[in-house]
Amino acid sequence: MEKWMSLVMLLLLISLKTIEQNFVVKAAEEVTYDGRSLIINGHRNILFSGSIHYPRSTPQMWGDLIAKAKQGGLDVIQTYVFWNLHEPQPGKYDFSGRYDLVRFIKEIQSQGLYVCLRIGPFIESEWTYGGFPFWLHDVPGIVYRTDNEPFKFYMQNFTTKIVNMLKEEGLYASQGGPIILSQIENEYQNVERAFGTAGSQYVEWAAKMAVGLNTGVPWVMCKQTDAPDPVINTCNGMRCGETFTGPNSRNKPAMWTENWTSFYQVYGGLPYIRSAEDIAFHVALFVARNGSFINYYMYHGGTNFGRTASAYTITGYYDQAPLDEYGLFRQPKYGHLKELHAAIKSCSTTLLQGVQRNFSLGELQEGYVFEEENGGCVALLINNDKGNNVTVQFRNSSYDLLPKSISILPDCQNVAFNTANVSTTSNRRIITSRQNFSSVDEWQQLQDVIPTFDDTSLRSNSLLEQMNTTKDTSDYLWYTLRFENNLSCSAPILLVHSAAHVAHAFVNNEFIGGVHGNHDAKSFTLELPVILNEGTNNISILSVMVGLPDSGAFLERRLAGIMNVELQCSEEETLNLNNSTWGYQVGLLGEQLEVYDEQNSRDIKWTQLGDIIVDETTLTWYKATFDTPKGDEPVVLDLSSMGKGEVWINGQSIGRYWILFHNSKGNPSQSLYHVPRSFLKDSENSLVLFEEGGGNPLGISLSTVSVTDLQDDFSKLSLPTFT
Numbered sequence: 001m002e003k004w005m006s007l008v009m010l011l012l013l014i015s016l017k018t019i020e021q022n023f024v025v026k027a028a029e030e031v032t033y034d035g036r037s038l039i040i041n042g043h044r045n046i047l048f049s050g051s052i053h054y055p056r057s058t059p060q061m062w063g064d065l066i067a068k069a070k071q072g073g074l075d076v077i078q079t080y081v082f083w084n085l086h087e088p089q090p091g092k093y094d095f096s097g098r099y100d101l102v103r104f105i106k107e108i109q110s111q112g113l114y115v116c117l118r119i120g121p122f123i124e125s126e127w128t129y130g131g132f133p134f135w136l137h138d139v140p141g142i143v144y145r146t147d148n149e150p151f152k153f154y155m156q157n158f159t160t161k162i163v164n165m166l167k168e169e170g171l172y173a174s175q176g177g178p179i180i181l182s183q184i185e186n187e188y189q190n191v192e193r194a195f196g197t198a199g200s201q202y203v204e205w206a207a208k209m210a211v212g213l214n215t216g217v218p219w220v221m222c223k224q225t226d227a228p229d230p231v232i233n234t235c236n237g238m239r240c241g242e243t244f245t246g247p248n249s250r251n252k253p254a255m256w257t258e259n260w261t262s263f264y265q266v267y268g269g270l271p272y273i274r275s276a277e278d279i280a281f282h283v284a285l286f287v288a289r290n291g292s293f294i295n296y297y298m299y300h301g302g303t304n305f306g307r308t309a310s311a312y313t314i315t316g317y318y319d320q321a322p323l324d325e326y327g328l329f330r331q332p333k334y335g336h337l338k339e340l341h342a343a344i345k346s347c348s349t350t351l352l353q354g355v356q357r358n359f360s361l362g363e364l365q366e367g368y369v370f371e372e373e374n375g376g377c378v379a380l381l382i383n384n385d386k387g388n389n390v391t392v393q394f395r396n397s398s399y400d401l402l403p404k405s406i407s408i409l410p411d412c413q414n415v416a417f418n419t420a421n422v423s424t425t426s427n428r429r430i431i432t433s434r435q436n437f438s439s440v441d442e443w444q445q446l447q448d449v450i451p452t453f454d455d456t457s458l459r460s461n462s463l464l465e466q467m468n469t470t471k472d473t474s475d476y477l478w479y480t481l482r483f484e485n486n487l488s489c490s491a492p493i494l495l496v497h498s499a500a501h502v503a504h505a506f507v508n509n510e511f512i513g514g515v516h517g518n519h520d521a522k523s524f525t526l527e528l529p530v531i532l533n534e535g536t537n538n539i540s541i542l543s544v545m546v547g548l549p550d551s552g553a554f555l556e557r558r559l560a561g562i563m564n565v566e567l568q569c570s571e572e573e574t575l576n577l578n579n580s581t582w583g584y585q586v587g588l589l590g591e592q593l594e595v596y597d598e599q600n601s602r603d604i605k606w607t608q609l610g611d612i613i614v615d616e617t618t619l620t621w622y623k624a625t626f627d628t629p630k631g632d633e634p635v636v637l638d639l640s641s642m643g644k645g646e647v648w649i650n651g652q653s654i655g656r657y658w659i660l661f662h663n664s665k666g667n668p669s670q671s672l673y674h675v676p677r678s679f680l681k682d683s684e685n686s687l688v689l690f691e692e693g694g695g696n697p698l699g700i701s702l703s704t705v706s707v708t709d710l711q712d713d714f715s716k717l718s719l720p721t722f723t
């Protein structure tokens with residue numbers, strides 16, 4: 001009886017709330033919410049959303065990606081805003097080309113989809129420095145993401161800049177635009193405790209600041225169970241149907257801002273394959289448990305062009321998403337989720353308006369029913385048994401449920417969809433070779449210079465921290481030393497302890513070896529025997545970072561670079577060189593000369609390939625030209641024959657590559673590198689690589705990519721509709 005009473009009270013509350021909110025609705029596009037869902041323009045819907053990050057593709061790709069997302073049954077495109085792209089210097093903004101946020105949002109709007117805008121401005125996202133511009137590091141007294149005045153100033157300044165820009169363009173739903181949601185901060189709860197009470201004060205401040213910007217649409221905080229009213233707390237993760245503790249208030253809807261369709265990949269890591277069945281199961285479960293907004297992270301991952309990837313993250317991003325790195329369909333994931341969306345959409349009115357009940361159907365089986373007074377009825381029948389098919393009885397009918405699956409019955413009778421019953425055919429990627437660069441004549445090369453102490457002007461009697469020294473203008477920092485040998489042994493061990501990612505050591509202009517760390521280790525040690533001259537010796541160590549860190553508390557205090565250098569004759573006789581006078585060079589000579597820039601490249605004396613023997617002891621730039629393959633299939637470079645470095649096409653970096661870093665199966669984590677067609681001219685494209693690992697450019701090839709199934713396979717996907 002009591003239960004019944006409280007249910008009535010709750011329903012009464014919900015409907016009163018709804019009436020009240022509907023009453024307030026004046027502008028046609030007003031976005032509000034209650035305990036059940038977002039309410040847009042007076043209407044409720046279960047919204048499927050997908051993350052597509054504008055700088056991870058090109059404006060020329062956006063239209064097609066969004067069209068495919070729409071065709072796949074999405075209602076919303078979600079993106080972060082990338083502060084370090086937009087504000088490279090304080091107060092100097094860049095919204096050109098791939099950074100054209102307004103153009104991206106307008107493209108979404110023109111195709112009739114909504115936008116969820118995750119401003120952050122901390123975004124993590126496997127993006128270098130979590131999206132923070134590096135200049136923040138040098139703001140006096142700054143502590144990121146806490147109740148710290150300098151930080152709050154810049155965060156508010158940027159957030160305001162973005163909101164005002166979008167308001168001027170009329171892009172919020174409250175103005176008739178497509179943006180229905182904004183996000184402030186990002187998974188802050190992961191670090192909140194490190195800041196003590198200042199952390200919770202910051203959460204309050206961030207919510208208030210955001211709400212004060214008067215966007216007219218709701219704000220969310222993801223993974224923040226205590227998100228202050230009216231900000232909605234949302235779930236991120238793989239299994240929100242199981243893990244989400246729910247909205248922190250009765251009048252906030254259950255929303256899932258990141259359903260990971262796969263996982264990002266690091267150098268040395270294996271691709272994370274999440275099956276279509278597993279994703280569909282967790283989405284259906286979330287809907288069964290009142291979820292009304294589900295975002296796929298990522299729907300299209302794309303490419304970490306240039307040096308935008310965070311520490312050890314590979315250049316391709318979420319290639320396993322429903323749309324692959326190039327924007328091609330990944331089947332059966334894309335098609336299976338499309339069917340799931342259609343099945344849920346076919347009964348979303350009843351899901352949203354019906355009264356939910358759940359009941360047991362067996363030891364590991366359960367059911368959820370949503371029923372309306374007018375007879376509308378939806379059932380979701382769940383088999384949590386991973387190993388067995390089961391037959392369950394529901395309303396005098398029996399239903400066969402596949403292992404670990406959910407059947408959706410939009411009329412409480414007929415099965416429209418089972419999450420484990422995949423009818424979409426799998427597809428395969430086809431790589432077509434278009435050009436080989438195997439002729440020595442095609443290539444020119446340029447040796448980079450190994451600086452010695454005398455070549456440097458920046459000096460310090462200590463080992464400098466790398467990020468603070470390069471200001472992230474380069475992955476590379478040279479540590480050089482002139483050293484008078486007074487050791488008693490002639491072949492000591494050189495020990496270099498580094499908190500960067502790679503170290504290459506040179507003694508008296510000879511390469512003696514290199515070592516690298518990995519994503520999960522904070523540091524690594526190079527330990528190599530060296531032969532020293534009597535008297536003066538030159539030691540030069542090239543310290544390399546493969547992206548800046550993107551997560552954790554106190555990012556501004558993170559240390560990288562060489563931490564300790566010693567020469568060891570024996571355990572008793574060790575010479576520590578940390579406080580010697582070191583000379584520094586930020587970046588490579590080729591970077592300073594911008595040899596990848598076509599104009600500059602002409603003024604540089606390149607030599608024919610073969611003049612100098614290519615091996616891992618050299619730091620070499622290579623250059624060739626090529627014509628664009630005909631057609632419109634995506635273009636890739638196969639760099640399997642290379643070692644480690646970065647590639648530029650017509651002066652634009654398409655990212656880092658690191659072939660030598662093998663995963664546990666003995667393969668490089670990524671061999672194919674996307675060359676967006678919009679980076680290409682019809683002919684005479686310039687290809688420049690910097691190689692630090694002894695790779696062989698004669699093995700490079702240019703290919704195009706397609707997939708086996710074509711558009712016509714899709715048109716067959718028609719779905720039963722239930723009214």
Ligand SMILES: *[C@@H]1O[C@H](CO)[C@@H](O)[C@H](O)[C@H]1NC(C)=O
Nearest residue numbers: 090091156157158160161164
């Ligand atoms: C942001 O800061 C700059 C100075 O760095 C200032 O010119 C600008 O007015 C500020 N913008 C906002 C919206 O506070």
Ligand SMILES: *[C@@H]1O[C@H](CO)[C@@H](O)[C@H](O)[C@H]1NC(C)=O
Nearest residue numbers: 237238239240259260261274
């Ligand atoms: C989102 O999908 C991933 C699979 O890619 C799954 O492992 C994860 O649990 C889902 N997230 C949530 C919150 O359920």
Ligand SMILES: *[C@@H]1O[C@H](CO)[C@@H](O)[C@H](O)[C@H]1NC(C)=O
Nearest residue numbers: 010246288289290354355356
């Ligand atoms: C779903 O919402 C109903 C109210 O409509 C509530 O009684 C029920 O507990 C909710 N279920 C879950 C799993 O949150």
Ligand SMILES: *[C@@H]1O[C@H](CO)[C@@H](O)[C@H](O)[C@H]1NC(C)=O
Nearest residue numbers: 289357358359360361366367
């Ligand atoms: C209904 O769902 C809730 C929340 O998931 C669960 O705690 C409860 O045991 C379920 N009830 C039945 C009868 O299965």
Ligand SMILES: *[C@@H]1O[C@H](CO)[C@@H](O)[C@H](O)[C@H]1NC(C)=O
Nearest residue numbers: 386387388389400401402403
């Ligand atoms: C479940 O049933 C399907 C066919 O209905 C069959 O293909 C599958 O092998 C069965 N799985 C198990 C674990 O029995």
Ligand SMILES: *[C@@H]1O[C@H](CO)[C@@H](O)[C@H](O)[C@H]1NC(C)=O
Nearest residue numbers: 377393394395396397412413
């Ligand atoms: C199920 O069958 C029983 C007896 O055969 C009947 O009384 C009941 O009304 C049926 N229920 C439904 C939902 O059809």
Ligand SMILES: *[C@@H]1O[C@H](CO)[C@@H](O)[C@H](O)[C@H]1NC(C)=O
Nearest residue numbers: 400401402418420421422423
């Ligand atoms: C899978 O779905 C098809 C229809 O698409 C249906 O014919 C078949 O019986 C289903 N299989 C299982 C095991 O549910």
Ligand SMILES: *[C@@H]1O[C@H](CO)[C@@H](O)[C@H](O)[C@H]1NC(C)=O
Nearest residue numbers: 432433434435436437438701
């Ligand atoms: C490139 O070389 C590979 C293997 O050597 C060969 O299979 C392929 O056909 C060549 N591509 C072209 C366009 O000549």
Ligand SMILES: *[C@@H]1O[C@H](CO)[C@@H](O)[C@H](O)[C@H]1NC(C)=O
Nearest residue numbers: 138464465467468469556557
């Ligand atoms: C960064 O470098 C500057 C000198 O360029 C120095 O004054 C400052 O102390 C350094 N900061 C850190 C955190 O190392």
Ligand SMILES: *[C@@H]1O[C@H](CO)[C@@H](O)[C@H](O)[C@H]1NC(C)=O
Nearest residue numbers: 483484485486487488575580
């Ligand atoms: C060797 O030279 C270093 C300074 O470079 C000095 O600190 C050290 O005491 C010298 N060692 C011996 C054995 O002379």
Ligand SMILES: *[C@@H]1O[C@H](CO)[C@@H](O)[C@H](O)[C@H]1NC(C)=O
Nearest residue numbers: 452454508509533536537538
């Ligand atoms: C050390 O470097 C200096 C300046 O580049 C050079 O003149 C000298 O020959 C080098 N010494 C050795 C032992 O290579």
Ligand SMILES: *[C@@H]1O[C@H](CO)[C@@H](O)[C@H](O)[C@H]1NC(C)=O
Nearest residue numbers: 461462575576577578579580
């Ligand atoms: C280097 O100097 C710092 C202080 O400037 C000191 O703390 C440290 O112990 C010295 N290291 C060595 C190895 O002498």
